[in-house]
Amino acid sequence: MREQILNTKNEALSLIINAKDKIEIDRLRIVFLGRKGRLAKLTSSIPQLPDNDKAQIGKLINDAKKAIEDTLASQGAKIKATRRQDEKEEWLDVTAPGIRPEIGHLNPVTRIIWELTEAFEKLGYQIVETPEIVNDWYNFESLNIPPHHPSRDLQDTFWITENLLPRTHTSSAQVMLMEKLKPPFKIAIPGWVYRCERSDATHEFYFTHYEGFAVGKNISFADLKGTLYFLLRSVLGNEIKLKFRASYFPYVEPCAEISGSCPHCQGKGCSACGGSGWLELLGSGMIHPQVLKNAKINPEIYSGFAFCFGPHRLAMIKYKVNDMRIFNNANLRILQQF
Amino acid sequence: MLISYHWLKKFIPGLKATPEQVAEKITLSLVEVESITRRGEDAIIDIENKGITNRPDCFSHLGVAREVASYFDLKLDDPLGRLTKTRLKPATKLPLAVEVKATDLCQRYNAVVLTNLTVAPSPRWLQAGLENCGIRPINNVVDITNYVMLELGQPLHAFDYEKVEKGKIIVRRAQPKEQITTLDGAGRDLNGQVLMIADSKKAIGIAGIMGGKNSEITFQTRTIVLEAANFNAINNRLSAKFLKLRTEASTRFEKDLENNLTYPALIRATQLLQELAGAKVVSDVIDLKTKPLSKPKEITLSLSWLNNFLGLSLTSAEVKGILQRLSLELEINKDSIIITVPSYRRDLSLEADIAEEVARILGYDRIPITLPQEQMGAEGSPPLFFWRRKVKETLVGLGFTEIHTxxxxxxxxIKKAGYTIETHSRLRNPLSEDRIYLRRSLIPGILEVIAENGSVEKLKIFESAKIFLDENNGDIFENEVLIAANCGEKSFLTLKGHFEALAEALGINDVEFIPLEHTDGPWLTGRVAEIKIRGEFVGVLGEISPQFLENFSIAQRITILNIGLEAFLNFATVFKTYTPIPKYPPIIEDLAFNVPVYTHVGQMIQSIKQVDGLINNVDLLDSFDQTRTFRITYQHQERTMTDREVGKIRKEIIQKMKIKFAAELKQL
Structure with missing residues (x-):
């Protein structure tokens, strides 16, 4: 027993003297002096000892305790002092590379979608998602694109059945959502779309759209223009100049296609805009009266506009990407640049 | 669609603008100009076809000239009126008859017989005119039909009269199993919907698409039947698709041409044939109609509506000025304007259509910039958007890179990842073999990405995207899945830890991992767990079996987290219940147990926690051989716990471990 006490004390002292920081000191205090510590355990065995040994052993334990406490205190003070001294003298190469935590990377298309979402929400749009697999009615017919009409050539389509297709545009959400709502409303729909065309540097068969539309009384073509100015400036910067020009989509009337001055060269011409200074940005227009009727909204009372961004296209513009396929191809060396 | 600048000038003698200026206006007010090419004296303006799908009138020089004249407010020399009034007088008469059997598919059929022709190469100017617009010259007769098509937009066809049985033309649907050899020399099998031009014995052409070889104009031809007809657009388009034969003619017919155009086009071609090939008219002009000719339409426009709709404040005089440039006739009564639309503007029928005309002639740059003023009942976006973003931000913060596949x-x-293809929905018209099925899982895609990134040492990737489950009732159920993957010896526990961190960031605390004994995925038995939150299944975390990794030639160990996004996010919450820091010190003790092999430590921790409410926390302190050391924190909120209280709980823990896991307390 005596030997055991001595060993414990010695072990404690040697460990304490080698302790390098306060945490270690605290830990050792618990191990040896804690309520369930090594000394406490020894103390608890005193009642089993022969009576004549009890007092002596008790004293030995107390001595050990005292010694350990003293050493803990002195070593603690020593550690404190050393640190203060080190702070004055210690040299570190502060130009050495930092030890970096791992950081991940967001797909650039996601970043564009979030930027658009924030801009839409500032304008009071509700963001909604709708299915990717839709029927012919919502993707085409309800948007004034009858079967066998040449306007179907505007969008090369994959078919699953005669009536079911992966949507060619998020405009498939227009009548689907509008028929359930009462004007006025402002809605935006991000999502994946499909085109049956071979992918190359500027085409993908699977990419994103971000549709927006608003319906109410007295909504005008000028309101469409203002809305697009706000949204495009939010994503591409306040300096952007926009050009509105006539175009044709069967579900809007009037129709407007928008080009913007290149955000990299402010219209002077650079590699991002192919030297022209201008970039095609999106299609838009006033919702065709027949489309409103298809959604059971009276075009005599209400008007509205609709437009559709291409987040993939915006990501190409914003990050000077000359090959659209990099976003879906998951090459980590590319994605980790963003 | 290639448009010759010189040709436009023939219709707009006053045109002073350069080809570039014309192209710029066309781009702003009609459709994008893709290029301008110099061809000698001329400049060829290439306008994009798709943007004028609704404007069959613009598939001609006359139509584009009408547009251009209106942009520059110039006078158009429109020949249609003159041609429509022209009557041809046959010198002698050869028999000609037309019978339209398919009355639903042919609104109008004009034909005339011309003789005394000298078939020869066209004069140089005519050949150049065609070549500049992308059409190969053949001989004067064929070239003139093509020239008039480019000029007026109406396709025409010439048949060798001698090859037409008894001078009688029949317009009918193809007969069962009928075949024809077309001008391009191809033998074509027809279906019962293809509209044919025939005589009493045989087909001599496919209506509105291509003529037959058997009635082709040759250098021996002396007499022809000249056809200018109006064929049904949808039928024409379906036939062209069925035959995989798109021609200059079908490109126009499928846009739904107006039926007034056939006669003036026939006259124009006849005049040119007289002039350039010595043709003599030897029949009356047949003009067979199955429908009345299209008449001008009236549209009533409200000026105040127009101004509201466009956001402008135009006067009626200004509107009048704009619309008259488009050759629209108007009658103004106070606020309402009655507009008469010529039959060639098939695209104009509503007030909104007129609004577009006003806007594009005025110039879209004149439209002001405003925002909707009406108060909208803005409902918030569904929480999914908030949480999905939080998931992505957290994972990126934890070092993961987002991929899209x-x-x-x-x-x-699909097979390499151990799934069967039968359950997948399939495209009818895929682009290639490797893009044919709608995915039912993100796992094959992410394994492919891992394989393609092969030599990456550290790999932490994720994707959140839809899978598509065929419901067998014709519906396809879409479900968004979150998948994440990492690699290496400790990949399972690392990914598990990341997932636990993610769950914590979303306010989800009760995640359970339950060992999965049998799975049908590519999982490695013994290293896969199902993830449950408050008893509900949300997904699987597991290593991929070497067999499947081998299929993808992946060398590292791979662990994948695959969970239903919405099932998971259902448990996400922004709410938390604050617990004050206890005033009384906790009691902390370490208990070590000897456990049998294959004991799940997660279940032990769970069991210990359940012993008593005063157990505040259980950590696995150490795991070595068959020993598991737990650090147990006892905490009472209102007082310091006594040795007796702790001793009682400890006893219960020890007993429970013994009964449930056959774990023996190791004496310290």
């Missing part, structure tokens, strides 16, 4: 996948990777 194609939702269309091929049999190859």
């Amino acid at each position: 194609y939702s269309l996948i091929g049999e190859d990777i």
